[in-house]
Amino acid sequence: MAIVITGGAKVDKAGVETLHGALIPWDSKVASSSGSWVSGLKGRTFFDTPPARFGRMDAFSKLTVGCAHLALKDAAAAGSESFPEGIVLGSLMGCLMTDIQYYAPVCDKGPEHAGPLLFSYTLPNVAVGEVCREFRLFGPNTVISCGEDSALAALVVAHGWLSSGRASALLAGGVEAVDSRVAELCRGDSNADIRSSAFLFQLERQDEPWQPGLPTILGGESEFSPSGFSIERSVDLGNTGMERMWHMLNMGGRGFRAIDVRDKEGYSSSLKVFIDTEKHGSTTRHRTQIKSAAD
């Protein structure tokens, strides 16, 4: 039995990228927006036919749903015959950006300025609810917010659920939606630079015989941090570990890789991945084509 990564997608200000596909340039209008780029996300960035609900979602949900769609497409394009039953999402900031957007006018002008639609998105698990609703996932789902190792912790939890048979396939990863106010809140005295991004992977339990060449998550450990926003390190904040994992998966090679994330109080998540792309050269992670924004 093995827990394998059959597909994945990454979304950040630089663009959209899938594990088995090409780098897709970002919409130039989004990339050059003076505000937070996640605030300007459109459905057509991710979907040929965007879901009717996409426009009303908050930035955190849009990023999660869009990235999930691409991860699912990537896995299917790579030949996966499985479909996830649920999703495990990790996030350091969660829907804090939305919470601030909702409460700022209320505090400034009074409760009559509370927006009903925005209120719907003031809990981070609404984003996974939107994913489950859009893609009809009826299995287990949760959001883990435990500090900067939340995304890795999500992968560890997903690995556990798959290994125990709670599900046979899951989406798992991390999403951060950040604007200037959120970034300022978590910057504190550490000069840390948190960035918006989304990383989602399709994980599957495969019984013998394995499908060779797929990255395999061997297991992980996670000790949830009670310190929450006490961030010390100044690099790769938020989705910590995901950028490293993405780079590692794209590099390929053969062997074990461990990703460790530790906060200043010593709590950590650790994930071990086995990569074997030398065995089967057909595994493609080459960026051979760049689609123009007009395509």
Added chain:
Amino acid sequence: MEALQDIEHRLKALLIEALGFEDLTPDDIDAETPLFGEDGLGLDSVDALELVMILDKHFGIVIEDPEMGKEILASIRVMAEYVLNHRKK
């Protein structure tokens, strides 16, 4: 005084903005299409609250009776007619 058609256009634009309909323009919405239900625009109860806020914020109309709200929010046409006769802004 704002004409009925102008009010309808304004309501459509406000609805599109408030509910995040990315691919719709005011001209895409028929004023007599039901706003709720599968045969209409497909709005839900949270959307109804947004429409109530639009009427209050932009036209000074306060809807306190839910039953009255159901009648007023039937379609853009019905809303516009109510605004024409009851607006305070």
